[in-house]
Amino acid sequence: MKPVEQYQRLTHSLHWDPTYVPESAYIPEEWRTACTMPDWKAFNDPFQILFEDYVRIQAEKEDKFHAVRDAGARFGHIGRVDPRWVEAMKSFNTALTYSEYYNYRGHARVARFAPAPSIRIASMVQAMDERRHTEAAVFQARDYAKHHKSGFILPQDRIAFFERHWYFQGDRSFFEDLITTDPIEAIIGTNLVFETAFTNLLFIAAPAAGVANGDFGFGQAHMTIQSDETRHMALGQAVARAMLQNSANLELIQDWVDKWFWRCHRLLLAVVGPVLDYFPKVKPTSYKEAFRRYVVEDFIQGYVSELSQFGLKPPRHLDQALVELEHGSHTIWRDLYATRGSLWFDVHQPTVEDIEWLNEKYPSFDATHGDFWRDVAAGADVQADTLPMVCDICHFPCTFPEPKTAVALPVDFDGTRYWFCSEGCKWIFEREPNKYRRQIAPSALLLADKDAAWVAQFLNITPDGRPLGGTHAPEGYFPAMPVPVTF
Amino acid sequence: MLIYARILGETSPGAFNLSASDATVGQLLDQVRAARAGSGRSLELMIDGAEPGRRLADLGVHDFDLVNIRASGQPGPASHSAAVAEASQIVDFEAIAVTPQAGARRLSEYEEVTQLTQWHAPFHIDGGRPSQKIWSDENSVLRSRNWDTYRSPDKLYYRTYTAQQARAERAVSTAFRFAEEAGQLSEVDPARVDQMRQLVGPLQYPDWGLCVVHQNVTRFAMSSWIAGAASFMMFDELRHAQLYGRLALAYSAHHDGFDDPRPTWMDAARFQPTRRLTEELLAVLDWGQATIVASLLVEPAITSTAQSLLMAGSVTAGDPLTQFVCQSIAEDKARHRHSATEFLKMVSDDPSFADANRGHIAGWVADWGPRAIDAARALSNRNEAAERALGDAMAASAEILEAAGINAESISQTELGASPR
Numbered sequence: 001m002k003p004v005e006q007y008q009r010l011t012h013s014l015h016w017d018p019t020y021v022p023e024s025a026y027i028p029e030e031w032r033t034a035c036t037m038p039d040w041k042a043f044n045d046p047f048q049i050l051f052e053d054y055v056r057i058q059a060e061k062e063d064k065f066h067a068v069r070d071a072g073a074r075f076g077h078i079g080r081v082d083p084r085w086v087e088a089m090k091s092f093n094t095a096l097t098y099s100e101y102y103n104y105r106g107h108a109r110v111a112r113f114a115p116a117p118s119i120r121i122a123s124m125v126q127a128m129d130e131r132r133h134t135e136a137a138v139f140q141a142r143d144y145a146k147h148h149k150s151g152f153i154l155p156q157d158r159i160a161f162f163e164r165h166w167y168f169q170g171d172r173s174f175f176e177d178l179i180t181t182d183p184i185e186a187i188i189g190t191n192l193v194f195e196t197a198f199t200n201l202l203f204i205a206a207p208a209a210g211v212a213n214g215d216f217g218f219g220q221a222h223m224t225i226q227s228d229e230t231r232h233m234a235l236g237q238a239v240a241r242a243m244l245q246n247s248a249n250l251e252l253i254q255d256w257v258d259k260w261f262w263r264c265h266r267l268l269l270a271v272v273g274p275v276l277d278y279f280p281k282v283k284p285t286s287y288k289e290a291f292r293r294y295v296v297e298d299f300i301q302g303y304v305s306e307l308s309q310f311g312l313k314p315p316r317h318l319d320q321a322l323v324e325l326e327h328g329s330h331t332i333w334r335d336l337y338a339t340r341g342s343l344w345f346d347v348h349q350p351t352v353e354d355i356e357w358l359n360e361k362y363p364s365f366d367a368t369h370g371d372f373w374r375d376v377a378a379g380a381d382v383q384a385d386t387l388p389m390v391c392d393i394c395h396f397p398c399t400f401p402e403p404k405t406a407v408a409l410p411v412d413f414d415g416t417r418y419w420f421c422s423e424g425c426k427w428i429f430e431r432e433p434n435k436y437r438r439q440i441a442p443s444a445l446l447l448a449d450k451d452a453a454w455v456a457q458f459l460n461i462t463p464d465g466r467p468l469g470g471t472h473a474p475e476g477y478f479p480a481m482p483v484p485v486t487f
Numbered sequence: 488m489l490i491y492a493r494i495l496g497e498t499s500p501g502a503f504n505l506s507a508s509d510a511t512v513g514q515l516l517d518q519v520r521a522a523r524a525g526s527g528r529s530l531e532l533m534i535d536g537a538e539p540g541r542r543l544a545d546l547g548v549h550d551f552d553l554v555n556i557r558a559s560g561q562p563g564p565a566s567h568s569a570a571v572a573e574a575s576q577i578v579d580f581e582a583i584a585v586t587p588q589a590g591a592r593r594l595s596e597y598e599e600v601t602q603l604t605q606w607h608a609p610f611h612i613d614g615g616r617p618s619q620k621i622w623s624d625e626n627s628v629l630r631s632r633n634w635d636t637y638r639s640p641d642k643l644y645y646r647t648y649t650a651q652q653a654r655a656e657r658a659v660s661t662a663f664r665f666a667e668e669a670g671q672l673s674e675v676d677p678a679r680v681d682q683m684r685q686l687v688g689p690l691q692y693p694d695w696g697l698c699v700v701h702q703n704v705t706r707f708a709m710s711s712w713i714a715g716a717a718s719f720m721m722f723d724e725l726r727h728a729q730l731y732g733r734l735a736l737a738y739s740a741h742h743d744g745f746d747d748p749r750p751t752w753m754d755a756a757r758f759q760p761t762r763r764l765t766e767e768l769l770a771v772l773d774w775g776q777a778t779i780v781a782s783l784l785v786e787p788a789i790t791s792t793a794q795s796l797l798m799a800g801s802v803t804a805g806d807p808l809t810q811f812v813c814q815s816i817a818e819d820k821a822r823h824r825h826s827a828t829e830f831l832k833m834v835s836d837d838p839s840f841a842d843a844n845r846g847h848i849a850g851w852v853a854d855w856g857p858r859a860i861d862a863a864r865a866l867s868n869r870n871e872a873a874e875r876a877l878g879d880a881m882a883a884s885a886e887i888l889e890a891a892g893i894n895a896e897s898i899s900q901t902e903l904g905a906s907p908r
Contacts, residue, residue: 001736001739006736009732009736010728010729010732010733010736011729013732013749014691014692014695014698014728014732015695016692016749016752016753018766018769018770019753019766020762020763020766020767021766021767021769021770025770026766026769026770028772030616030617030618031617031618050729051652051656051722051725051726051729052656052659052660052729055649055652055653055656056653056656056657058649058653059649059650059652059653062645062646062649062650066646097604098604098606101604101605101711104714104718105605105705105706105714106706108702108703108705108706108714108718108721109702109706111699111702112699112702112703112706120699120702121725124698124702124721124722124725127702127705127718128645128718128722131645131715131718132645132649134600134604135600135644135645135646138599138600138604139600142599154594154599155602155603155604156594156599156602156603156604159603159604159606159607162606163606163607169611172606172610172611173611173612176610176611176612176621177611177612179621180612180614180618180619180620180621381523385522385523386501386502386503386522387501387502388499388500388501388502389491389499389500389501389502389553395611397499398499398500399499403497403498403499404496404497404498405496406493406498406499406500408491408493408499408500408553410553416551417549417550417551417552419491419500419551419553432614434614434615435612435614435619436612436614437613437614437615439609439610439611439612439613440609440611442489442502443502444489444502444503444504445489445504448504452578453578453579453582453583456578456580456583457583462578462580466580466584468580468583468584468585469584469585
């Protein structure tokens with residue numbers, strides 16, 4: 001038996017069509033994909049891996065990852081990572097830990113409800129990978145906490161902060177959206193758009209910055225993560241191609257590419273933008289350069305162009321994304337700087353060298369953002385004294401592309417007014433308004449009349465990075481859960 | 488009344504919470520003026536007729552509306568709003584910090600990577616439809632005051648799980664290689680070959696069914712602790728299905744009739760009760776029910792019977808490979824039952840929901856237990872040793888359930904024989 005046949009015999013052929021229960025009981029209509037395919041069983045996942053090979057390869061990767069960690073601890077590398085980079089990791093690691101966790105649970109859902117046996121197997125393997133990435137993020141946090149003087153804290157001590165601080169609501173809403181999608185949409189959103197187009201920013205550009213600032217563990221961790229991502233990308237590309245071969249799916253696939261392109265753009269601009277453009281002392285690449293290389297050239301001009309033979313077009317809000325690219329990371333850094341009193345990571349005033357680099361990479365930086373930093377340098381108080389309008393899709397403030405020209409677009413739905421930071425977010429809402437009904441009151445209402453001590457307890461971490469060990473919340477709101485403090 | 492306002496061409500929209508539902512233009516502008524961007528400046532609401540005394544509602548400005556403001560003059564010296572002044576107070580963190588409990592200890596690595604990675608309600612997304620809920624109590628009838636109290640006895644996490652299973656797979660692969668190199672399976676007793684032909688290939692399907700069941704649990708479980716254990720069970724069951732498949736392939740290298748087990752699984756009489764049971768279990772979307780029924784009723788019944796049939800006499804018939812593989816599978820299965828037993832203990836001892844949970848579980852035992860036994864007996868084809876193994880497995884499950892206060896008569900009082908204890 002040929003290896004391919006053997007693989008199919010041990011994976012795809014495990015599935016059978018139930019006859020004792022109706023298919024509607026096995027995969028209820030509610031959970032099925034809206035895509036169609038003449039024969040789902042004919043779909044082949046491109047990156048075929050058996051259990052035996054998976055655990056062998058992954059155990060080897062784990063060994064390598066932990067060997068680098070151990071060396072970093074033993075020889076003091078972790079303690080010598082540039083402090084500014086560790087502040088980046090406080091932000092990045094907070095977002096990454098829970099994002100990977102959501103992907104883990106989300107891919108278990110795809111495995112359960114996807115229509116093609118091969119997608120189900122591949123998604124289950126991917127769920128395990130995402131679990132691995134969650135753990136890798138926790139191990140990294142542990143290393144910083146143990147070996148660096150920056151005051152890093154472990155995820156369990158900052159979950160309330162992640163759940164409640166404005167900066168991480170974009171991350172929450174992104175992955176909550178992803179885990180509640182059509183199973184094929186989840187593949188398009190995660191494997192095709194996020195992982196093929198955008199994770200190179202996370203796992204290649206950001207680690208390059210990490211290594212440039214002395215963080216070899218981060219580089220190694222993400223090199224091994226990226227090797228998992230390669231498998232995921234192959235699945236996403238194969239699913240997209242298979243779906244597009246049936247013209248009936250084109251509109252859906254296009255919509256999902258458009259939607260997830262915009263969601264990925266907004267999230268990464270806000271979270272990874274500062275990691276490349278502001279936090280690191282040594283900056284190998286700007287967010288704009290990385291975006292142009294990995295997203296525009298590799299993904300859109302490469303992969304999406306190739307799929308144009310099936311009618312797929314570039315993402316509908318690409319032009320707006322390119323406009324925002326000039327300003328997004330600067331805008332979000334200003335917002336972070338103005339609210340740094342509530343953050344447990346340091347948001348610094350750019351140095352002269354930083355400003356020089358920003359002007360070189362972003363020609364419009366000085367005209368748009370220069371005055372803000374000159375005022376700061378002159379001693380102006382820029383601490384935020386109002387709460388922002390927040391986008392009802394991405395949950396970042398309506399402050400893009402930059403504060404003076406901030407976009408705020410209304411939609412009235414079912415007697416409620418919703419606001420959006422961009423045409424992209426507005427379009428996403430209008431496709432599925434029921435899904436995106438506002439569930440959480442704007443912070444202006446939530447935090448009305450609350451004093452500073454209350455807010456500190458709500459966020460559960462002091463600005464100098466100490467977990468308070470307990471939390472409280474409005475009645476009937478977040479559960480008043482005890483949050484452990486790690487010692 | 489929440490109004491968004493921005494100074495046109497200067498600031499992004501900010502939120503202004505006006506206490507009065509009939510707030511006036513003046514009240515809004517006072518709030519904007521209290522913020523830094525409007526401080527000391529002449530402000531004008533850019534709506535026709537927006538006199539300070541006019542009610543915003545009369546101008547068509549309602550809750551959640553955005554208004555533009557024109558500002559002239561330079562911002563004055565910082566005159567922060569009361570809210571900002573309050574926010575800038577020095578918080579006495581020592582006073583509000585929660586004192587750690589005495590005896591707090593370092594977390595183990597298992598705890599560090601598993602604890603509190605699942606975030607909490609309220610969620611941003613809740614479209615009202617089941618598929619658009621993130622994590623919800625509605626996905627199981629079982630309840631817990633705190634799902635985060637679960638701990639899996641194996642304390643596995645990805646790093647240790649992959650290391651452990653890579654070792655197990657190395658051992659099993661070595662056994663397959665030795666069997667192949669020695670041509671072991673070519674010499675197996677023909678009666679044994681015939682028995683394997685009927686059994687080993689189709690047995691991949693029940694374990695694949697369990698794999699799918701655990702996929703469901705991994706998605707919906709209400710804490711990272713439970714999902715962690717479920718996901719390793721899920722992946723183990725893929726392993727088991729593939730091991731049965733590899734055994735069938737190893738036999739097919741020397742004997743006919745091992746290539747396609749599907750017709751036997753779909754049509755052979757001895758498998759139909761097991762297939763029905765598995766399919767009915769696949770249709771259980773209640774993750775709590777699926778955990779209990781799969782790991783304490785269905786899996787023990789089917790595995791005990793199947794493994795008895797596969798292992799009994801295998802060595803003497805010239806097939807030590809099957810014995811070795813089954814033992815490796817059995818180690819995983821025992822781990823799964825321990826994990827499920829801890830789950831059972833947690834929900835049946837819950838300080839708030841124990842009685843209700845026990846009631847639900849007792850119902851599942853009464854419903855699924857006899858059917859699991861019937862399916863396993865059909866699979867055993869009246870093989871006495873297999874029925875004894877089934878009896879042992881059901882007695883063990885009954886003991887676990889009864890220790891949790893669950894009536895398990897339906898599986899403890901059967902006609903099955905059991906090994907002397």
